[in-house]
Amino acid sequence: MLYLTNNSYQLVPFFLPLYPIFQRLETVYITRREHFNAAHKLWREEWSDEKNEEVFGKCSNKNWHGHNFELFVTVKGEPNPETGFVINLKDLSVIIKELVIEQLDHKNLNLDVPFLKGMLASTENLAIEIWKIIDAPIREAGGQLCKIKLVETENNYVEYFGGKEPF
Numbered sequence: 001m002l003y004l005t006n007n008s009y010q011l012v013p014f015f016l017p018l019y020p021i022f023q024r025l026e027t028v029y030i031t032r033r034e035h036f037n038a039a040h041k042l043w044r045e046e047w048s049d050e051k052n053e054e055v056f057g058k059c060s061n062k063n064w065h066g067h068n069f070e071l072f073v074t075v076k077g078e079p080n081p082e083t084g085f086v087i088n089l090k091d092l093s094v095i096i097k098e099l100v101i102e103q104l105d106h107k108n109l110n111l112d113v114p115f116l117k118g119m120l121a122s123t124e125n126l127a128i129e130i131w132k133i134i135d136a137p138i139r140e141a142g143g144q145l146c147k148i149k150l151v152e153t154e155n156n157y158v159e160y161f162g163g164k165e166p167f
């Protein structure tokens with residue numbers, strides 16, 4: 001018993017530098033969902049029809065097709081002592097709707113969306129571009145963007161953490 005007690009005392013200095021991590025226990029992750037539908041086509045002009053179909057499957061359909069996208073924006077922070085909010089969800093919704101949904105809803109992603117010009121309109125690229133657009137406005141509203149989840153079909157979705165490792 002005495003031996004174990006001595007051992008645990010020896011461990012204390014080792015763990016001391018980790019103490020600040022335990023002070024951040026009140027970090028909360030909050031998510032807002034928004035919806036849009038849009039058409040696109042995944043296609044490389046320099047490839048043959050066969051190769052486009054082989055690589056992009058149904059998303060290579062020449063005459064376009066659409067998806068009902070679900071966009072989940074996750075923000076982290078500590079609840080404000082006055083409001084209890086990490087970020088006001090109304091503010092977050094306005095940011096997403098005005099800056100992203102307005103530009104994408106009922107649009108052709110290949111033809112109608114300036115910030116996607118010249119790139120493949122894949123769900124991956126879309127998630128990265130959405131991050132770039134709303135990162136700063138969310139920070140100005142008091143939150144920290146930490147994840148974009150973009151659901152393309154009930155079986156497929158992508159998650160983007162701003163180029164950082166998620167955990």
Ligand SMILES: [Zn+2]
Nearest residue numbers: 040058059067
């Ligand atoms: Zn598609």
